[in-house]
Amino acid sequence: xxxxxxxxxxxxxxxxxxxxxxxxxxxxxxxxxxxxxxxxxxxxxxxxxxxxxxxxxxxxxxxxxxxxxxxxxxxxxxxxxxxxxxxxxxxxxxxxxxxxxxxxxxxxxxxxxxxxxxxxxxxxxxxxxxxxxxxxxxxxxxxxxxxxxxxxxxxxxxxxxxxxxxxxxxxxxxxxxxxxxxxxxxxxxxxxxxxxxxxxxxxxxxxxxxxxxxxxxxxxxxxxxxxxxxxxxx
Amino acid sequence: xxxxxxxxxxxxxxxxxxxxxxxxxxxxxxxxxxxxxxxxxxxxxxxxxxxxxxxxxxxxxxxxxxxxxxxxxxxxxxxxxxxxxxxxxxxxxxxxxxxxxxxxxxxxxxxxxxxxxxxxxxxxxxxxxxxxxxxxxxxxxxxxxxxxxxxxxxxxxxxxxxxxxxxxxxxxxxxxxxxxxxxxxxxxxxxxxxxxxxxxxxxxxxxxxxxxxxxxxxxxxxxxxxxxxxxxxxxxxxxxxxxxxxxxxxxxxxxxxxxxxxxxxxxxxxxxxxxxxxxxxxxxxxxxxxxxxxxxxxxxxxxxxxxxxxxxxxxxxxxxxxxxxxxxxxxxxxxxxxxxxxxxxxxxxxxxxxxxxxxxxxxxxxxxxxxxxxxxxxxxxxxxxxxxxxxxxxxxxxxxxxxxxxxxxxxxxxxxxxxxxxxxxxxxxxxxxxxxxxxxxxxxxxx
Numbered sequence: 184x185x186x187x188x189x190x191x192x193x194x195x196x197x198x199x200x201x202x203x204x205x206x207x208x209x210x211x212x213x214x215x216x217x218x219x220x221x222x223x224x225x226x227x228x229x230x231x232x233x234x235x236x237x238x239x240x241x242x243x244x245x246x247x248x249x250x251x252x253x254x255x256x257x258x259x260x261x262x263x264x265x266x267x268x269x270x271x272x273x274x275x276x277x278x279x280x281x282x283x284x285x286x287x288x289x290x291x292x293x294x295x296x297x298x299x300x301x302x303x304x305x306x307x308x309x310x311x312x313x314x315x316x317x318x319x320x321x322x323x324x325x326x327x328x329x330x331x332x333x334x335x336x337x338x339x340x341x342x343x344x345x346x347x348x349x350x351x352x353x354x355x356x357x358x359x360x361x362x363x364x365x366x367x368x369x370x371x372x373x374x375x376x377x378x379x380x381x382x383x384x385x386x387x388x389x390x391x392x393x394x395x396x397x398x399x400x401x402x403x404x405x406x407x408x409x410x411x412x413x414x415x416x417x
Numbered sequence: 418x419x420x421x422x423x424x425x426x427x428x429x430x431x432x433x434x435x436x437x438x439x440x441x442x443x444x445x446x447x448x449x450x451x452x453x454x455x456x457x458x459x460x461x462x463x464x465x466x467x468x469x470x471x472x473x474x475x476x477x478x479x480x481x482x483x484x485x486x487x488x489x490x491x492x493x494x495x496x497x498x499x500x501x502x503x504x505x506x507x508x509x510x511x512x513x514x515x516x517x518x519x520x521x522x523x524x525x526x527x528x529x530x531x532x533x534x535x536x537x538x539x540x541x542x543x544x545x546x547x548x549x550x551x552x553x554x555x556x557x558x559x560x561x562x563x564x565x566x567x568x569x570x571x572x573x574x575x576x577x578x579x580x581x582x583x584x585x586x587x588x589x590x591x592x593x594x595x596x597x598x599x600x601x602x603x604x605x606x607x608x609x610x611x612x613x614x615x616x617x618x619x620x621x622x623x624x625x626x627x628x629x630x631x632x633x634x635x636x637x638x639x640x641x642x643x644x645x646x647x648x649x650x651x652x653x654x655x656x657x658x659x660x661x662x663x664x665x666x667x668x669x670x671x672x673x674x675x676x677x678x679x680x681x682x683x684x685x686x687x688x689x690x691x692x693x694x695x696x697x698x699x700x701x702x703x704x705x706x707x708x709x710x711x712x713x714x715x716x717x718x719x720x721x722x723x724x725x726x727x728x729x730x731x732x733x734x735x736x737x738x739x740x741x742x743x744x745x746x747x748x749x750x751x752x753x754x755x756x757x758x759x760x761x762x763x764x765x766x767x768x769x770x771x772x773x774x775x776x777x778x779x780x781x782x783x784x785x786x787x788x789x790x791x792x793x794x795x796x797x798x799x800x801x802x803x804x805x806x807x808x809x810x811x812x813x814x815x816x817x818x819x820x821x822x823x824x825x826x827x828x829x830x831x832x833x834x835x836x837x838x839x840x841x842x843x844x845x846x847x848x849x850x851x852x853x854x855x856x857x858x859x860x861x862x863x864x
Contacts, residue, residue, distance in 0.1 A: 240843030240862035244789050260739050268790035271861060272758040272770040272779070277787070282758050282779045286739075287772075288746055289754045299746055306742040365842035 210311075210341050213249025214389050221359065222379045226250050226341045231332050231357035235376070237348040239267055241365040242391045245278075246373075247343055251311055252279030254341070259310025262286040262303045265296040267315055293319045297327050304334035304342065311341045318347040325354065332356040351376060425457050462486070465518070471618040472516065472648050474655025476505055480616045481528070484562070487535060489528050489613070502542065515647050517626075525549060528613065529605040533579075536560050550606055554580025567594055622652050622660075622715040631670075631707035635699040638667065638711060642695050645713040650688035658718035659684035665695065665713055669706040677702070680752065682740035682774070684719035690741055697748035743775055764822035765830050766860060767793050785818055786836065788846040788861030795858035798847065805847050805857035809840035817849075836863070 209223035218224045226232055226247075236243045251261055256279060263270060265288065272282055286309075290296045293316060300314045316323050323346070335342050344357070351362055360377040369391050375383035424431075424440045434449045445452065463485045470480045470488055476499070479491035492505055499505045506522060513520045523534030525543040530553055534541045537560040543552050556579040558571055570593065576582050582590075583602060591599045604611040624645050632638055642665060653659055661684040667675040677698050679691070746755045757775035760782055761768070769784070770791070799806040804813075816835030823829040832848040839845060846861035 238841060238843065239790065240845065241841070242844075242863070245863070262742075266790070268862065269770065269793060270758065271766075271787055271789055271791040272760045273782070273784040274787045274789050275758070276760065276779065276782075277784070282760070283776055285757055286743060286746075286775045287756055287758060288750065290750050291754075295750055299750065302745055303742060306739075306745075308739045308742050 210250045210253060212246070213253070214246070216387055217373060217389060220375055220378075220383055220387055226343065227359055228339050228341050229336050230359070231328065231335060231342050231344060231355075232359040233344050233346050233350070233355055233357040233361070235346050235348050235351045235360065235362040237364070241363070242369075242371050243345065243363055245391050246363070246371060246389065247313065248275075248278040248280070250341065251313070254310035255279060255281045255284055257310065258284065260284045260286065260308050261311040261313065262288060262299075262309045264288045264299050264303065264312065264314040265290055265293070265316070266313075267317065293321075293323070297323070297331070300331055300342075300344075301334050304331060304338060304340060307338050307340070309340055311343065313343045313345075315345045316350075317345075318349060322350070322353065325356070329356045332358075459485070467616075468624055468648060469513065469516065469518065470616045471622075471655060472512070472651035473509070474616075474618050475651045476509065478615070478655070481613045482616050483532055487532065489532060491528075492524075502544070506542075512647065512651065515644065517644055525552075527605055527607045528611055529601060530607075533561050533605060536562060546607060550583070553605060554578060554583065558582060563598070567598065570594065618652060618655050621718065622649055622663075622713070624648055625710060625712040627710045628708065631709055633704060633707045635667075635702040635704050636696075638708060639692070639696055639699055641711050642699070642713075643692050645711065646688050646691045646695065649713060649715060650686050650691065653686035653718070653721075656718055657720060659686045659721040660715045660717070661719055662717065663691075663713060663715040665711065667704065667708045668710040668712065669704075670709060672706050674712075675702075675704065675708075679748070682743050684721055685740075686721065687741075690744070694744055694748040697745065701749065739775065764820050765828070766791060766820070767795075768823075786815065788844075788863045790862040791846075792860055795848070795860045798857040798859050800857050805837060805849075805859075807839055807845070807859060811837040811839055811845065811847065813837050813847075814844070820848075821851075832858075834860075 209221070209225035209227050211225040212218055212221065221227070234243060234246075254261060261280070261284065263285065270287060275285070276282060288296075288299050290299055296314060296316065300312055303309050303312045331342065331344075348362065351360070355377075357377070358379055360375075362374045362376055364372050364374075366372045366388060371389045371391060373387040373389060375387070422442045424436060424438050424442065424445050427436045427438060427445075431445075431449060431452060434452075436445045436448055436452070442454065466482060466485060466488065470482055473480050473488055473490055477490050477492050477495045479494075481489040481491075483489050490509075492502070495505065496502060499508070502524060506524070509522065510520060521535050521538050521540065523531050523537075523539065523541050523543075525531035525534055525541070526546045526549055530543070530549055533553065533556060534543070537556050539556075541552060543549055558577060558579060559568060561579075563571075571577075571582060576585065583606075587599065600609060603609040626641050626645055628638075628641055632641075645665075649660070649663070661681050663679055665677040665679070667677070669675070677695070679694050679698070681694075743755055753772075755775075756772040757777050759771050759773035759777045759779040761771055762780065762782055763769050766787070773779075798811075801810065805811045813835045814837060817833035818835075819833050821829075821831045829852075831851040833851060834846060834848045837845045837847045844863035845859055846863065847857055847859050849855075849857055
């Protein structure tokens with residue numbers, strides 16, 4: 184019996200009805216409800232995480248900011264590879280990301296982006312590698328992702344890759360795959376498509392809790408036309 | 418190999434045909450009419466020796482150019498640093514091989530003895546002073562670089578080895594062959610000190626390598642480039658410096674040379690890393706014409722700070738260094754594609770963010786509610802019923818925030834910013850232009 188218990192402590196083995204026991208350090212996502220569902224209690228290090236999302240601007244990056252800020256405050260470097268638009272630095276500062284520990288890479292082609300991600304993983308400099316692999320004419324081959332997974336192994340690095348929703352139909356070597364979609368009132372719905380251990384049953388609702396200025400239930404009442412442009416400010 | 422119409426060096430085939438060094442070239446042609454003759458180029462030889470001297474400076478600061486034909490290294494002070502004589506000799510041998518040369522090496526307690534042993538082609542290591550005379554005694558007098566007159570006289574009195582010469586009476590020897598030769602013998606045995614002028618490496622690095630054949634593919638140049646980079650790395654260790662910038666010049670026949678400039682984030686002298694960066698550049702290079710020679714120029718040397726002053730770069734240290742990652746990415750993607758971010762005190766959103774060198778500390782500034790992605794050029798939106806429209810009607814969630822600034826440089830803005838939500842529940846940052854060109858614009862996304 185004790186031999187069996189010992190065997191089950193091996194990180195590559197888990198029972199079908201529990202979450203995999205993950206020994207490697209993970210980085211808390213900053214959302215307790217999400218952390219409870221992630222093996223290791225956060226974004227895994229030394230392995231690929233895929234986030235499948237249709238389009239931009241639903242809060243997919245905001246979801247990562249708490250973890251990225253935590254790594255930043257620990258003095259770790261992070262590298263953003265092929266972001267879809269120019270990251271707006273004041274927002275990053277506000278979220279707690281140290282600009283002095285951020286590298287932004289804007290390659291022209293997706294093959295260069297994959298190469299850059301691999302270099303970043305191999306260098307073991309970065310605490311986080313965030314990559315965008317949008318839908319391209321040629322889908323990202325499995326072997327390319329496998330290379331990244333191998334490069335990430337044994338490194339203390341969180342690898343977060345944004346991929347199009349359609350990529351959910353292809354198989355992937357990533358140990359964690361999430362699909363996210365917008366929900367009402369500043370919330371995100373997270374479906375865990377793949378994780379180590381028992382499959383997730385219900386989607387998770389996250390309150391991004393950003394934009395204190397935004398109350399989504401009550402849209403700003405002032406229509407633009409009513410702003411008196413010609414009158415004195417007070 | 419010939420030197421002034423006399424055979425200088427002959428290979429084994431030539432020796433078998435009876436050709437001997439020192440023989441007149443015409444006599445050699447009589448023995449072997451089909452032989453290949455190469456002219457000795459003393460200038461290039463001296464140049465090569467000088468480059469090797471600069472490279473060898475990494476093993477000891479005391480390097481001597483001996484008669485423009487060889488190098489003397491005083492290594493007694495470097496033994497403990499390198500872990501003994503054997504490691505130094507191994508490093509020298511592999512290093513010289515990597516630079517494209519072969520060396521005849523010898524080691525002895527006196528400079529002249531070491532020089533004579535090396536000239537004789539016997540790879541001897543003598544550590545003890547006592548065994549010096551005995552080892553030297555076996556050397557032939559013909560390999561020591563003595564003049565032919567002296568050699569003829571010595572042979573005439575029946576001496577062929579150094580041991581027989583040293584057995585001659587001192588006074589008579591000095592009278593017949595001159596004081597200079599006696600002094601050389603005394604110096605070899607360590608009876609007289611032999612001070613020498615040490616080589617001073619130049620202030621900047623410049624090296625050139627002619628390729629044996631024209632090269633058409635850039636990737637095939639890597640081998641030659643690596644040779645130059647190895648030389649550069651050794652030179653930099655000797656100078657206790659690093660480089661932040663160097664140029665590789667690929668010389669063509671009638672076109673101006675192709676210049677590859679490598680810029681580094683910080684100055685260092687890590688040869689494997691240099692090679693990696695150059696390889697990335699070569700991989701993406703198409704040559705306008707075949708390359709005949711390759712040159713390396715490092716005009717400015719930067720003293721490297723204490724941390725990097727390890728004699729051989731430590732692998733762990735290199736792998737955790739973020740500057741190496743940035744350099745590697747830039748070598749393939751270009752400098753502009755890899756950057757950090759900083760912010761400046763400015764109200765107009767599109768002017769706030771600047772690309773900066775990674776590691777730049779931004780000033781502590783605070784802004785209002787801002788999107789994550791910003792479009793530098795705002796995208797015009799349709800306006801329907803006084804509301805902005807993008808694939809559907811946009812709901813204004815927060816605002817307005819008025820930004821009116823920049824009248825002094827002509828790019829002034831007068832805008833009211835709102836946070837809007839589209840029908841996919843994405844949050845957008847939109848503004849309404851208040852100046853003459855009215856209308857709604859999309860400037861950012863809250864991702």
